[in-house]
Structures are given as structure tokens and as C-alpha cells.
Amino acid sequence: MKKSRQKEEKPNQTPGRNRRILMAGLVLAACYLTIAGKAVYLQVFEDTRLKSRASGEYSGSAEFREKRGTIYDVNLRELAASTRVVSIGAHPARIENPKKAASEIARHLDMDAAKLAGRLNTDRPFVWIRRDAAPERARELKNQFGNSLALFDNYSRVYPNKTLGAQILGFVGVDGNGLEGLEYYYDRQLTGAVRESTFIRDALGRIFQQSEAKSGQGPGNNLVLTIDRNIQYIAEEALKKTVLKFNGDSGMAMVMDPRTGAVRAMAHYPGFNPNAFTRFPRQTWRNRAITDAFEPGSTLKVFLAAAALESGRCSPGTRVDCEDGSYTVGGHTLRDLHPNENLTLAEVIKYSSNIGAVKIAERIGPENLYKTLSDFGFGEKTGIDCPGEAEGRLRHYRNWRPVDHATIAFGQGLSVSAVQLLSGVSAIANHGVLMKPRMVEAITDANGLVVKSFEPEVRRRVVTETTARKVKDMMQSVTQPDGTGSQASPRGFRVCGKTGTAQILNSDGTYEDSDYNAIFVGFAPAGSPELAVLVMVKDPKVSHYGGVVAAPAFAEIVRESFNYMNIAPARELLDHTRAEKEGA
Structure with missing residues (x-):
């Protein structure tokens, strides 16, 4: 009975079993299809991303540059150089205790431990720790942390003279690219070839294969500047002492060879150290002798005198009525510091009479004054090889009102840069020929062979040789004992120059209760100029007059520079000075 009953139940169980088998098959098929679909998706659509990710797990690369070119002064003394360092990277996944490791690494490298710990606490396979570590310290850390760190030979930029010439040189960034100054302007010439380092790691993260590829010719080229390190130092020291003595906000001093346009010094105060430029205010990085324009004040009277002589309407002896110190033009009353009645053109320059300058300007007319100022390069860039040069501001004479014509005659209502002003005065020293100012003497390769040299470049003749000689005589009278620039003459040398006490325009466009720029610009020796100097x-x-503040600094720069250059003082002037002291 039981067997027959089992036989009767068997046919009833078969359909249920088949359904279960069918369902299991469908589930397995769905799983297979899902896996196959995912495989197709990964192979077809995610192929590139996954390959890149996989490659990142076992390989990596880093770019470095070959040695950057050296910057030398005119006598081949180093101003900026590159030294060997080590770039240190880390594999965060292999560091068991990032906080403890960061503390130890930071101690060796003088870094912020908290910031470094944050950098190491990441999912990224590789991070940079420091790009300019000292080789011995890097190897100490490598011995301590093993394959958790990766070392790469690299170069770091150093400025051995620290603050000296900082605004001229500029600096480079962490990637070795020039960011300011000549480092930026000549970056393409200084930059070395790119070197790409590629490495492959095993399953434990150990680098077992490393290769390098270069693009370019190798180390960067060198710059040989026109700057003389000793004269740069002399200018910086004299400027610093003057700014501190008279409690000034800042200062500039510039030295140029008037015969060639070669810049021998370009000093600023306050300065900065390009080895640690981020620790200094950004405004100290700027080469203000190039980038900043200011009203030149009475120094412009030099060019007024040149315009007057070139016009043929005046001679050094031409007399003008100085109105006893008060004169009205276009409803504006102009005044002299010291009232005068009648002065010659030469005396207007010697005693720096504003009203006398206005009378001379009225005599020659706005067109003649504008033409001469334009010829001297005001209102246009000089073309000096420095970044960010300002062109200043000189409006066309057709846009001048009578009061504009008057104020421009004594240096208000236009703006110039230091390099423009010194270049213009240098043209007077150079017999009326304007030279292009320049910072670089030559570019050389890594072996010291000249790649390119920069010869003196004449821009144009601006006045006749006769006019230049007569203006020089007037400028020499300024530095006589009774002139406004008497403190500019170092013992034993004759100096040509001009003082300037220039009001600084207020933000509201007026000069009421304004600050001043104290300026002196000139050249020496008077008979055969070797250097032109601006302060x-x-x-x-303490005092704001150019003859009191800037002229003594000019004298110090000239005296110390000539002593360094072995330019002897005139014996007759030394004897004359000695006789005066004995007579007193």
C-alpha cells in the first residue's frame, strides 16, 4: 500500500521541482548577465580611467628643471645662483602614524608639523613634502622612513648677497619659474631644460625602475649685468642712511654711465630678501625706479633750460621779471620760496625760481617746451630691459591750459619715472645724445661663452652739443656754495645737478597740505662725466628740500663710487678747499 501510494504521489511533485530548477537557472543567468554587463562596462567605458588608476598605483612621474643660469654683476660676481638640493615626496599609505611622522620630518626640515600632518593624512598615493631640502637632511630622513619617502635631485635658487639688488633681481617660485625682476624678464634665457623622472613600484611600494627624459639643451644661460655690486652696495647704504635720518617713507637711488646707458646701481629702501620673499610686504618687491611715476618738481627746469636755448629765443643771460615772488596765471597765484625781481635764465636754474621758470616757458611757448620734453623721452618708455616699465604722463601741448603750461615749467602736471629722469639728465652729460638704458651686458652659456652681447644703443640726439654744454654750466652753478644744491659736491670734484622739492598730489587732486618728494639728480665729474646719479x-x-635731503646722499654715492673706481679728485679743488679752511 505504501509503495502504491508513493507511486501515485510522484507525478504530482515533478512540476514543482521543475519550477524551482527554472527559477534557479533564471537567477544564475541574471547573475551571469550582470557580471558580463559589468565586465563589458568596465572594459569598454571605464577602460581609460581604470588603466590610469592602476598605473598610478605602481608608477608615477615628476618634472624637474636642469640648473637655472647664474646672474652675475658686471665683474662676474654672483648675484643669483642655483645650488643642488633634494625634493622629498611621500607615499601616505605607507606611513602608519602620519602625526608622529610629520612631527619628526618637520623637526628635520624646520616645517610646521600640523600642516605637514594634514598633508600626509590623505588618500592620494603621493604628496610633496619639500622641494628644496638639504641633501644630508633628506638622506637622514630616507634612512629613517625608508620607502615611505621618495627623493629626487633638484636645484634651488639662492641669492648670496641677500637684500642687495633684490628689486633688480626679483625671485623665482617653487617651480623654478621667474616671478619678479630680471628673473621674470629673462626667464626664458635663464631656464634650464625640463627633466621628467618616471618611476615604477612593486607591490610593496618599492621603486625598482626609474628613468629620466629631457626636453631642451640642458642648463640655462647666464646673465652678466651692467650692475656693479660695489656701487650697488654704496647706493643702498647711502639711501638707507638718508631715509632713516630724515624719517622718510621710502627712497630710491640710481646710478648710470651717461655715455653708454649702462645702469650701475638701482637701490631701494625699504628692501626685501629674495631668499624669503614671502615674509616681506608685496610692495617692497616692486622695482619702483622702473614701475612708479612721480612729478619731478624743479628737476624739470633742466629741460626747460634746454628747450629755451634750442628755441633760439633765450640765452643763459636772458633776463625775466620774477615779480617779487608772486605771479598769477589763469586765475592761479604762483609763488617762489625766496622772492626775486630780475633773474637771468642761468640764475633761474641756480636759485630754482618757479616764477622765473614760468616766464621762460611763456617766452618760448608750449609747443617748444613740449617738443623738447618729448625728445628727452618723457611720456614714453625708455625700453629698459626690466618688467613693468611706466611711461609716465605728458599730455600734448594742445591740451594745455595756460596754468598747465606754467606748472609744467617747474615740474607739476606731468609725471616721470626715475629711469626716465636719469636718462634725460644723462643726455645732457653725453653732449646731447640720449642713450637707451640697459641692465644686461651679455648672455652666456653654461661654459661661459657669449651667446649674445648688448652694445650701447643711441636713441637719438635731443639737443645740440652747444646747448648741452650751456645747460651743464647752469647745472654746475646749482652746486656752487650759493646754489640750491651746494651739499651735492664731494670734496675735490665739480658736480652738475639740480634739486627738486616736488609736492605729491593728494587723492583729491590738489596739493593742499601735501607731502613732498625730495630729489637730486646730476652727474660728475663736470668736465668729463663718469656717473649720473639720482636720489x-x-x-x-625732518626736512623736505631736495638740496637738504637728497643732495648729501648724492655726494656720498659719488665720492664712494669714485674712490672705488680709482677716479682721483682734482688737486686744484683740494688745494682750494684747504686754503678756504685755513683762511677761516
Whole structure:
């Protein structure tokens, strides 16, 4: 009975079993299809991303540059150089305790441990720790942390003279690219070839294969500047002492060879250290002798005198009525510091009479004044090889009102840069020929062979040789004992120059209760000029007159530079000075 009953139940169980088998098959098929679909998706659509990710797990690369070119002064003394360092990277996944490791690494490398710990606490396979570590310290860390760190030979930029010439040189960034100054302007010439380092790691993260590829010719080229390190130092020291003595906001000093346009010094105060530029205010990085324009004040009277002589309407002896110190033009009353009645053109320059300058300007007319100022290069860039040059501001004479014509005659209502002003005065020293100012003497390769040299370049003749000689005589009278620039003459040398006490325009466009720039610009020796020098101090509080503030600094720069250059003082002037002291 039981067997028959089992036989009767069997046919009833078969359909249920078949359904279960069918369902299991469908589930397995769905799983297979899902896996196959995912495989197709990964192979077809995610292929590139996954290959890149996989490659990142076992390989990596880093770019470095070959040695950057050296910057030398005119006598081949190093101003900026590159030294060997080590770039240190880390594999965060292999560091068991990032906080403890960061503390130890930071101690060796003088870094912020908290910031470094944050950098190491990441899912990224590789991070940079420091790009300019000292080789011995890097190897100490490598011995301690093993394959958790990766080392790469690299170069770091150093400035051995620290703050000296910082605004001229500029600096480079962490990637070795020039960011300011000549480092930026000549970056393409200084930059070395790119070197790409590629490495492959095993399953434990150990680098077992490393290769390098270069693009370019190798190390960068060198710059040989026109700057003389000793004269740069002399200018910086004299400027610093003057700004501090007269409690000025800042200052500039510039030295140029008037015969060639070669810049021998370009000093600023306050300065900065390009080895640690981020620790200094950004405004100290700027080469203000190139980038900043200011009103030149009475220094412009030099060019007024040149315009007057070139016009043929005046001679050095031409007399003008100085109105006893008060004169009205276009409803504006102009005044002299010291009232005068009648002065010659030469005396207008010697005593720096504003009203006398206005009378001379009225005599020659706005067109003649504008033409001469334009010829001297005001209102246009000089073309000096420095970044960010300002062109200044000189409006066309057709846009001048009578009061504009008057104020421009004594240096208000236009703006110039330090390099423009010194270049213009240098043209007077150079017999009326304007030279293009330049910072670089030559570019050389890694072996010291000249790739390109920069010869003196004449821009144009601006006045006749006769006019230049007569203006020089007037400028020499300024530095006589009774002139406004008497403190500019170092013992034993005759100097040609001009003082300037220039009001600084207020933000509301007026000069009421304004600050001043104290300026002196000139050249020496008078008979055969070797150097042209400009000194400007912004907003000196103790005294604001150019003849009091800037002229003594000019004298110090000339005296010390000539001593360094072995330019002897004139014996007759030394004897004359000695006789005066004995007579007193």
C-alpha cells in the first residue's frame, strides 16, 4: 500500500521541482548577465580611467628643471645662483602614524608639523613634502622612513648677497619659474631644460625602475649685468642712511654711465630678501625706479633750460621779471620760496625760481617746451630691459591750459619715472645724445661663452652739443656754495645737478597740505662725466628740500663710487678747499 501510494504521489511533485530548477537557472543567468554587463562596462567605458588608476598605483612621474643660469654683476660676481638640493615626496599609505611622522620630518626640515600632518593624512598615493631640502637632511630622513619617502635631485635658487639688488633681481617660485625682476624678464634665457623622472613600484611600494627624459639643451644661460655690486652696495647704504635720518617713507637711488646707458646701481629702501620673499610686504618687491611715476618738481627746469636755448629765443643771460615772488596765471597765484625781481635764465636754474621758470616757458611757448620734453623721452618708455616699465604722463601741448603750461615749467602736471629722469639728465652729460638704458651686458652659456652681447644703443640726439654744454654750466652753478644744491659736491670734484622739492598730489587732486618728494639728480665729474646719479626720498619728515635731503646722499654715492673706481679728485679743488679752511 505504501509503495502504491508513493507511486501515485510522484507525478504530482515533478512540476514543482521543475519550477524551482527554472527559477534557479533564471537567477544564475541574471547573475551571469550582470557580471558580463559589468565586465563589458568596465572594459569598454571605464577602460581609460581604470588603466590610469592602476598605473598610478605602481608608477608615477615628476618634472624637474636642469640648473637655472647664474646672474652675475658686471665683474662676474654672483648675484643669483642655483645650488643642488633634494625634493622629498611621500607615499601616505605607507606611513602608519602620519602625526608622529610629520612631527619628526618637520623637526628635520624646520616645517610646521600640523600642516605637514594634514598633508600626509590623505588618500592620494603621493604628496610633496619639500622641494628644496638639504641633501644630508633628506638622506637622514630616507634612512629613517625608508620607502615611505621618495627623493629626487633638484636645484634651488639662492641669492648670496641677500637684500642687495633684490628689486633688480626679483625671485623665482617653487617651480623654478621667474616671478619678479630680471628673473621674470629673462626667464626664458635663464631656464634650464625640463627633466621628467618616471618611476615604477612593486607591490610593496618599492621603486625598482626609474628613468629620466629631457626636453631642451640642458642648463640655462647666464646673465652678466651692467650692475656693479660695489656701487650697488654704496647706493643702498647711502639711501638707507638718508631715509632713516630724515624719517622718510621710502627712497630710491640710481646710478648710470651717461655715455653708454649702462645702469650701475638701482637701490631701494625699504628692501626685501629674495631668499624669503614671502615674509616681506608685496610692495617692497616692486622695482619702483622702473614701475612708479612721480612729478619731478624743479628737476624739470633742466629741460626747460634746454628747450629755451634750442628755441633760439633765450640765452643763459636772458633776463625775466620774477615779480617779487608772486605771479598769477589763469586765475592761479604762483609763488617762489625766496622772492626775486630780475633773474637771468642761468640764475633761474641756480636759485630754482618757479616764477622765473614760468616766464621762460611763456617766452618760448608750449609747443617748444613740449617738443623738447618729448625728445628727452618723457611720456614714453625708455625700453629698459626690466618688467613693468611706466611711461609716465605728458599730455600734448594742445591740451594745455595756460596754468598747465606754467606748472609744467617747474615740474607739476606731468609725471616721470626715475629711469626716465636719469636718462634725460644723462643726455645732457653725453653732449646731447640720449642713450637707451640697459641692465644686461651679455648672455652666456653654461661654459661661459657669449651667446649674445648688448652694445650701447643711441636713441637719438635731443639737443645740440652747444646747448648741452650751456645747460651743464647752469647745472654746475646749482652746486656752487650759493646754489640750491651746494651739499651735492664731494670734496675735490665739480658736480652738475639740480634739486627738486616736488609736492605729491593728494587723492583729491590738489596739493593742499601735501607731502613732498625730495630729489637730486646730476652727474660728475663736470668736465668729463663718469656717473649720473639720482636720489629721491619720499615724504621726509625732518626736512623736505631736495638740496637738504637728497643732495648729501648724492655726494656720498659719488665720492664712494669714485674712490672705488680709482677716479682721483682734482688737486686744484683740494688745494682750494684747504686754503678756504685755513683762511677761516
